[in-house]
Amino acid sequence: MDIYYMFVVILISFLCTTVNALPSKTFDVVKYGAVGDGKTDNTQAFVRAWKDACAYGGRSRVWIPAGGTFLLRSVSFEGSCNGSMAFLVKGTLKAPTDPAAGDFFTDTWIGFRYISDLTVKGGGVLDGQGHAAWPYNDCHSNTQCKPLPATLSKSSHINLFACDNINMSHITLRAPADSPNTDGIHIGSSTKIKISHVGIHTGDDCISMVSGSQNIDIHDVSCGPGHGISIGSLGRSHEHEYVMGISVRNCTFIGSDNGLRIKTWAPSSYSVASDIVFQDIVMKNSRNPIVIDQQYCPSPPCYLQQGGSSSSAVQIKDVTFKNIWGVSSTKVAMKLQCSRALPCRNVKLININLAYDGPGGRATSMCSHVIGSSSGKN
Ligand SMILES: *[C@@H]1O[C@H](CO)[C@@H](O)[C@H](O)[C@H]1NC(C)=O
Numbered sequence: 222m223d224i225y226y227m228f229v230v231i232l233i234s235f236l237c238t239t240v241n242a243l244p245s246k247t248f249d250v251v252k253y254g255a256v257g258d259g260k261t262d263n264t265q266a267f268v269r270a271w272k273d274a275c276a277y278g279g280r281s282r283v284w285i286p287a288g289g290t291f292l293l294r295s296v297s298f299e300g301s302c303n304g305s306m307a308f309l310v311k312g313t314l315k316a317p318t319d320p321a322a323g324d325f326f327t328d329t330w331i332g333f334r335y336i337s338d339l340t341v342k343g344g345g346v347l348d349g350q351g352h353a354a355w356p357y358n359d360c361h362s363n364t365q366c367k368p369l370p371a372t373l374s375k376s377s378h379i380n381l382f383a384c385d386n387i388n389m390s391h392i393t394l395r396a397p398a399d400s401p402n403t404d405g406i407h408i409g410s411s412t413k414i415k416i417s418h419v420g421i422h423t424g425d426d427c428i429s430m431v432s433g434s435q436n437i438d439i440h441d442v443s444c445g446p447g448h449g450i451s452i453g454s455l456g457r458s459h460e461h462e463y464v465m466g467i468s469v470r471n472c473t474f475i476g477s478d479n480g481l482r483i484k485t486w487a488p489s490s491y492s493v494a495s496d497i498v499f500q501d502i503v504m505k506n507s508r509n510p511i512v513i514d515q516q517y518c519p520s521p522p523c524y525l526q527q528g529g530s531s532s533s534a535v536q537i538k539d540v541t542f543k544n545i546w547g548v549s550s551t552k553v554a555m556k557l558q559c560s561r562a563l564p565c566r567n568v569k570l571i572n573i574n575l576a577y578d579g580p581g582g583r584a585t586s587m588c589s590h591v592i593g594s595s596s597g598k599n
């Protein structure tokens with residue numbers, strides 16, 4: 222069957238604990254008229270259940286029972302609510318496959334907005350029906366292309382925008398390796414995000430962090446297939462962009478296109494990526510295990526190739542790669558290509574042990590415009 226899905230046992234909660242005197246209360250979507258037959262449109266039933274739950278002053282639980290497959294169109298669950306909220310997915314949520322459904326081209330399938338103190342969990346499945354939408358992704362050739370819904374396999378699976386204090390764990394995200402732009406988790410303008418014990422197998426970045434990502438802690442994540450964990454791209458807009466305070470620890474990359482990557486445009490706005498640590502990482506046949514690319518050019522020809530000479534004005538500094546080992550599937554296992562105008566500063570390489578097992582000898586590395594140090598076994 223052509224169904225790509227994700228298991229969700231998300232634990233998203235915000236640190237705004239209210240002490241409620243009222244008992245907790247369950248709002249079962251079935252009691253609001255939802256039918257788990259995979260065909261009935263349940264959007265309004267879910268919205269009614271959410272609204273009542275949101276109005277309740279104690280702990281509310283919106284309950285999606287096990288056993289049912291609930292067809293749900295594009296929907297946004299919004300606050301602010303009167304008490305703490307839980308969204309418990311025990312069954313399966315299914316997105317529509319019919320482009321004639323008016324909401325096929327909105328940017329979100331399931332959105333949560335303006336809420337503090339929310340938990341999303343339950344062990345259920347969110348089936349984004351991405352395969353029905355991917356043929357409509359023509360952004361590589363059409364500059365006026367319509368965005369496909371974020372969240373769940375049509376484009377990004379999970380998109381965190383303007384979020385603060387979120388913990389996510391025990392989630393599996395799945396989309397085929399050749400599906401377009403299916404980032405696993407995309408983070409922007411968000412702070413204090415913890416991601417752990419997550420498996421991400423998609424067609425694009427495993428986790429991507431763009432401008433405004435600050436204080437992000439990622440550990441025990443397995444990536445691949447996909448494009449690895451990336452910071453950026455930065456510097457394309459005319460604004461000052463920044464990413465800082467990123468820690469990626471104890472992660473495994475299996476057959477991923479890239480491993481750890483920082484990418485910036487050239488020319489660019491003056492921007493900063495700093496205070497970044499990649500530590501205890503295993504590469505199992507990653508194509509480009511370590512990459513800093515300050516001439517990011519996803520679809521050539523780009524400015525530099527066309528003879529442009531301004532280099533990237535994104536300052537990359539205080540970056541540590543420590544205990545990175547395993548196998549690179551290409552000969553250049555580490556490629557640090559920094560900006561001529563603003564070289565990378567304080568880059569530390571400690572115990573980088575990457576092998577190349579193809580023809581032509583040992584793994585090599587390439588460095589330009591990098592200021593830093595290396596120690597241990599490299
Ligand atoms: C996230 O986890 C950390 C401990 O790892 C905890 O201190 C913090 O309060 C948690 N945040 C939420 C919103 O649950």
Ligand SMILES: *[C@@H]1O[C@H](CO)[C@@H](O)[C@H](O)[C@H]1NC(C)=O
Pocket residue numbers: 272275276277300301302303
């Ligand atoms: C919160 O509770 C008050 C009083 O019961 C109610 O009037 C209001 O609509 C509730 N808020 C929401 C967002 O439902």
Ligand SMILES: *[C@@H]1O[C@H](CO)[C@@H](O)[C@H](O)[C@H]1NC(C)=O
Pocket residue numbers: 441471473
């Ligand atoms: C690192 O990850 C492995 C499995 O990938 C796990 O068994 C181990 O407990 C993790 N170590 C730490 C220190 O988190």
